[in-house]
Amino acid sequence: MTGIDGSGKTTAARAMVTAALRDGKGALLLRNYAGRRRMSLVSARYGIQFPAHLADAVETLIRSVNVLISHTKTRKYPGLIIMDRHLHCQLALRQARGLPRGRFLPFLLRKLPKPDLIIHLVIDPEDAHRRILARGTDVETLDDLNSFRTAYRSLPEYAHFTELNSGGTPAEVLSKLRLAIANAGSSRGKD
Numbered sequence: 001m002t003g004i005d006g007s008g009k010t011t012a013a014r015a016m017v018t019a020a021l022r023d024g025k026g027a028l029l030l031r032n033y034a035g036r037r038r039m040s041l042v043s044a045r046y047g048i049q050f051p052a053h054l055a056d057a058v059e060t061l062i063r064s065v066n067v068l069i070s071h072t073k074t075r076k077y078p079g080l081i082i083m084d085r086h087l088h089c090q091l092a093l094r095q096a097r098g099l100p101r102g103r104f105l106p107f108l109l110r111k112l113p114k115p116d117l118i119i120h121l122v123i124d125p126e127d128a129h130r131r132i133l134a135r136g137t138d139v140e141t142l143d144d145l146n147s148f149r150t151a152y153r154s155l156p157e158y159a160h161f162t163e164l165n166s167g168g169t170p171a172e173v174l175s176k177l178r179l180a181i182a183n184a185g186s187s188r189g190k191d
Helices: 009-022 036-046 052-074 087-097 104-111 125-135 142-154 156-160 170-190
Strands: 027-031 080-084 119-122 162-165
Touching (some): 009 080, 052 087, 052 104, 125 142
Parallel strands (some): 027 080
């Protein structure tokens, strides 16, 4: 699951896993954070501006390790697996910051198992910004969110993402998410 900050990735992922478990199905939620929120809070609190290359190096390391651990946990898991963020998120961050794609993350994406579905939560950046301000746990500017949205859309992998509008209520988003997953499962059965 990917999307700009404030798009509802974590909320939707938790709701989907809870719904699957309630339906008696196996479901696993794995979070692939990069430490970006923590670094931005430290930066804001102490007035430190991390150079883009340094922030990216730290975030890439943390996210890559988390993704590799997540894939190890899923090797033989028979149920629904939802990953909250993935390497595409780091590639989009790089793009938004004007940094090159590099070779490491694309290499990892080629080597890791292909997901059945990459859901990209789509929301108007202004709505996402309001959500971020309301939760009060991190700071993002509207310009950053717009840049991040553009960066995601510029990824070559984006053509294979399934867009899901996350601007509705949590129940509406969950309903759309369930349908997208069911559709992916039924089309996979036809292969």
